[in-house]
Amino acid sequence: MESTLFVKPGKVEITNIDKPSIQADDDAILHIVRACVCGSDLWAYRGLEDKEPNSENSGHEAIAIVDQVGKDITTVKPGDFVIAPFTHGCGHCAACRAGYEGSCQSHSDNFSSGYQAEYVRYQHAEWSLVKIPGQPEDYSDGMLNSLLSLADVMATGYHAARTANVKPGDTVVVVGDGAVGLCGVIASQMRGASRIIAMSRHEDRQKLATEFGATDIVAERGDEAVAKVMALTNGAGADAVLECVGSELSTDTAMKVARPGAIVGRVGLPHTPKTDLTNSFYGNLGIAGGPASVTTYDKSVLLKAVLDGEIHPGKVFTKRFSLDDIDDAYQAMAKREAIKSLVVVQK
Amino acid sequence: MESTLFVKPGKVEITNIDKPSIQADDDAILHIVRACVCGSDLWAYRGLEDKEPNSENSGHEAIAIVDQVGKDITTVKPGDFVIAPFTHGCGHCAACRAGYEGSCQSHSDNFSSGYQAEYVRYQHAEWSLVKIPGQPEDYSDGMLNSLLSLADVMATGYHAARTANVKPGDTVVVVGDGAVGLCGVIASQMRGASRIIAMSRHEDRQKLATEFGATDIVAERGDEAVAKVMALTNGAGADAVLECVGSELSTDTAMKVARPGAIVGRVGLPHTPKTDLTNSFYGNLGIAGGPASVTTYDKSVLLKAVLDGEIHPGKVFTKRFSLDDIDDAYQAMAKREAIKSLVVVQK
Incomplete structure (x- = not known):
């Protein structure tokens, strides 16, 4: 064969x-x-x-x-x-x-x-x-x-949303505009999120994210993306964050856009160095997720x-x-x- | 004054x-x-x-x-x-x-x-x-x-139980037998845990943990404690873990006794080095918590x-x-x- x-x-x-x-x-x-x-x-x-x-x-x-x-x-x-x-x-x-x-x-x-x-x-x-x-x-x-x-991918996007505990009415940030991130947008909508901010730099993906239910698109990366999300949420940050990449930058961005008490649901295979969990402690941030x-x-x-x-x-x-x-x-x-x-x- | x-x-x-x-x-x-x-x-x-x-x-x-x-x-x-x-x-x-x-x-x-x-x-x-x-x-x-x-301390113990998402019927492990850990036992019982395994080496604290609702006491530390919890839970691990110390050893123990999908609610001020979050990813472990x-x-x-x-x-x-x-x-x-x-x- x-x-x-x-x-x-x-x-x-x-x-x-x-x-x-x-x-x-x-x-x-x-x-x-x-x-x-x-x-x-x-x-x-x-x-x-x-x-x-x-x-x-x-x-x-x-x-x-x-x-x-x-x-x-x-x-x-x-x-x-x-x-x-x-x-x-x-x-x-x-x-x-x-x-x-x-x-x-x-x-x-x-x-x-x-x-x-x-x-x-x-x-x-x-x-x-x-x-x-x-x-x-x-x-x-x-x-x-x-x-x-x-x-x-659809199950993995759903896992990100479930482990991030996306609830009805939530403002959600989805980091990553690959197939999993886009499916994370679908999953967030299925779970009742009222606002879904998709981070995407590519026009075809932005379009699909919007079709899948994203209410806002953030094309910036890194700290500029963080600033944009903070502006969109009146400085509060997101109620739930889906980390669908697994890189050091994407993980850092995901942690920074989460409001205190939010959980970052991560499904991107981790390609990150060791993480200092002191800031996430003082920010009351959760990290969850894994294989779907x-x-x-x-x-x-x-x-x-x-x-x-x-x-x-x-x-x-x-x-x-x-x-x-x-x-x-x-x-x-x-x-x-x-x-x-x-x-x-x-x- | x-x-x-x-x-x-x-x-x-x-x-x-x-x-x-x-x-x-x-x-x-x-x-x-x-x-x-x-x-x-x-x-x-x-x-x-x-x-x-x-x-x-x-x-x-x-x-x-x-x-x-x-x-x-x-x-x-x-x-x-x-x-x-x-x-x-x-x-x-x-x-x-x-x-x-x-x-x-x-x-x-x-x-x-x-x-x-x-x-x-x-x-x-x-x-x-x-x-x-x-x-x-x-x-x-x-x-x-x-x-x-x-x-x-009582609020902090409750925070550990809440961020670990202790639910009715859960098997909970409480790492740390200081005042916060003991209050974590109380909080786990308040939230309906059916089994509460308290890690404690000191007789006075073991006694108080039991009075507060602990069903099992594990006096061992480190990997021996992990083995004991695994034996007590038929190899499954705990549905929720309260990390009430903040040291490197206690955090490691907390992660190892959690079953996949469990959240470690940590309230001990972190005195840990950087953490490799690869194992926790493959184990679908959550880490949450912070100041109460x-x-x-x-x-x-x-x-x-x-x-x-x-x-x-x-x-x-x-x-x-x-x-x-x-x-x-x-x-x-x-x-x-x-x-x-x-x-x-x-x-």
């Missing part, structure tokens, strides 16, 4: 490898329908994070058809259409019961990779896979993209919202590629020509 | 200074009835924190009689019996409205000192002072001590609970001193002979 190989920073390519097989009783083999490229895939592609040359791709978002299942799997069967979350919660440990399967306490192999391929072995499939009614051909192209977003609770949110609220046409997170996919053009898909995001690159595997 | 002078590490003494006078229209002059020594006063006394030699005492907890008020004060009048919180919120900025006056956005001089004295000038008194019905002679000795605890919302909690829940006899936080005062014996009061705490030292100013 075809699979994406991470050759080295700046280069991924298609190789032929063996189709994966069931290795554990709670495995499923998934035939990928649509996959995509994540902002987190770019850290290594840009050479900003170490990754073994000639290693498996880090793709971890897909919708798929179940191809085979291990003997312990009761929730899905071959032929089912599913969302394949990047998290693999057990559903019954304390973390999963509390709705934090991104930190499942049962599974050390809780995260995925290798989805930029024709097939993937999906570990711990029993609870974590999310069944979609019907088959891919029952859905419009836009709906398929929205379903794909439920494998990571994809299955929990999909099953409880997000899949229904997508199927009912209430939210359209698939709009973050602004360029489309076939699996054979995977390097172009990475390049489009690395050059910010695409907000997020869609990879169509099965036509 | 008599006031305590911080002479140098290991030595405080009584000196005679001028009685304070009204300097701003929202000042009040308070005639101290009872004051006390705080764990935070000990950092400088032990030489672990810089403090100017021959400077004002850092005492910041008292119950008092209002002596004079500035012309803007409408909420109290001379002769009123009050709790004097260590925080001086305005009551109307975004932070105060959200119940976080420990980080009031209106007042740069939001914290107090100098209460280990006969009189104190209390800035920004209008909203922050908390009126107590009647006069000191209307109350028992034990009740007066509980009222005194509402100036800081003393006025908010006193007015909304704590004063009533004390007056109704539902809670008895004054039991943390296990040794009594007159103002003249202030150095003995510090020593008793520094040597852990007292959980907290009461200083009776007006008899």
Whole structure:
């Protein structure tokens, strides 16, 4: 089968490898329908994070058809259409019961990779896979993209809003205008925020943020952005802040625009040095977040919202590629020509 | 009047200074009835924190009689019996409205000192002072001590529980067996925790923790304490953690006993180096807290609970001193002979 190989920073390519097989009783083999490229895939592609040359791709978002299942799997069967979350919660440990399967306490192999391929072995499939009614051909192209977003970015944006404790009437700041930040805007609106300030420098993203419910756009960065938010909030700062980047600057900005008592919900993989928590103590600022609770949110609220046409997170996919053009898909995001690159595997 | 002078590490003494006078229209002059020594006063006394030699005492907890008020004060009048919180919120900025006056956005001089004295000038008194019905002679000795605890430690323990989001049914770990930690046990019980694990090495404190509602005592420290909590919680960790010390070890322990999704509510003044927030990200751990919302909690829940006899936080005062014996009061705490030292100013 075809699979994406991470050759080295700046280069991924298609190789032929063996189709994966069931290795554990709670495995499923998934035939990928649509996959995509994540902002987190770019850290290594840009050479900003170490990754073994000639290693498996880090793709971890897909919708798929179940191809085979291990003997312990009761929730899905071959032929089912599913969302394949990047998290693999057990559903019954304390973390999963509390709705934090991104930190499942049962599974050390809780995260995925290798989805930029024709097939993937999906570990711990029993609870974590999310069944979609019907088959891919029952859905419009836009709906398929929205379903794909439920494998990571929409759930991750929702996690930022949930861990930041966004409540009805809140003024929210969303730091980061990638797909996750834009989905954070959707999530903030779903949770009843009355004002959503999106930080974005790029016109296409500003436009989508506004379409998703942002009431204000701040194009400045760093301390100028902080000053702008403070001016917009009469010097108060935001009731909740979504940190959707993970860099040192974005984290610093997020902390500075939060009013006392606010929580910064962070979902960007942390690429920050050690942090002095003295200022946040005197400011009564909270820091929360981590890997998202994809299955929990999909099953409880997000899949229904997508199927009912209430939210359209698939709009973050602004360029489309076939699996054979995977390097172009990475390049489009690395050059910010695409907000997020869609990879169509099965036509 | 008599006031305590911080002479140098290991030595405080009584000196005679001028009685304070009204300097701003929202000042009040308070005639101290009872004051006390705080764990935070000990950092400088032990030489672990810089403090100017021959400077004002850092005492910041008292119950008092209002002596004079500035012309803007409408909420109290001379002769009123009050709790004097260590925080001086305005009551109307975004932070105060959200119940976080420990980080009031209106007042740069939001914290107090100098209460280990006969009189104190209390800035920004209008909203922050908390009126107590009647006069000191209307109350028992034990009740007066509980009222005194509402100036800081009981409210601070409550802040730890609130910022850790302690909910009915939760398993809570309280790190620190000083007066604040013990009050954190009370607060956890008030908020409906079903299991309260108190970390305490000292028999007198273990006994009081149990009296306040602790269901389990962990006497170990560091990673042994972590292992003990994990064993007590079937490997899950706690739903909420109260960090009531502020040291590097206590903060590390607090983070390690929290289950994914839990929040560590920290109220110990931070004496920690910079923190790597990568592990807390992958563990979906929250960190919140800061200076307590003393006025908010006193007015909304704590004063009533004390007056109704539902809670008895004054039991943390296990040794009594007159103002003249202030150095003995510090020593008793520094040597852990007292959980907290009461200083009776007006008899």
